[in-house]
Amino acid sequence: MTQVTVRFYKQGDKVWRDFKAELIKRYENSAMLDISESEVFSKIEKQEFNNLIVVSKKAIVEKRAVAGIDDSDILKTSVNNGLDKISKKRKEARAKYAPGIAEAASQCDTLIDIAKRVGKSTSFVKRVANEFEIKLPRRNNGHEEIASR
Structure with missing residues (x-):
């Protein structure tokens, strides 16, 4: 199937690090691997394990190989598509x-006056002005804007 690299595997008091094995089966949080071709394990160890070990997915380096396609990936895709649609609408x-805000910005002295004229919040007005490079007045309700904003 697919060859993967395992960072860490511990059985009892023995520890094996950075070895390659063949991916046989994926589970929810782990994967079954064939170690028959792996050089890290001795012949006796391979016989004890019956050439198979189950390793946590966290210990495997190639995340895409063990991820597979399951319901959670499909759900993430549909959620992302929905968010993209919402983002596009916004x-x-x-x-x-933008045109209304640009016109109001040329006629008003404060950010709040622009927001009232357009009928939107000041944060919305700032976002639109930033996105469409509209110059806003430097005063916000009679107070100087903070330079970091």
Whole structure:
């Protein structure tokens, strides 16, 4: 199947590090490996283990090999697709408000006045101005803007 590298395997008081083995079966948090071709194990150890060991997925270097395709990956994909759609809609909404914010920014003295005129929050106005490079007034409700913002 697939050859993987195991960082660490412990059985009793013996420890094996950095060896290669053949991936046979994936489990939820572990994987069954064939060690018959591995040079780290002695012949007696291979016979004791029946050429098979079960190792935690955390101990395996090649994460993609042991990940497989399971329901959690499908769920993550659908969630990501949903988030992308929401992100796209929000970007379209910001693009829709950009001309109004640009016009209001040229006529108003404060950020709050712009937000009231457009009917949106000051953070939304700042986000749109930042994304579409609209110059906003330096004063926010009569107080100077902090330079770090």
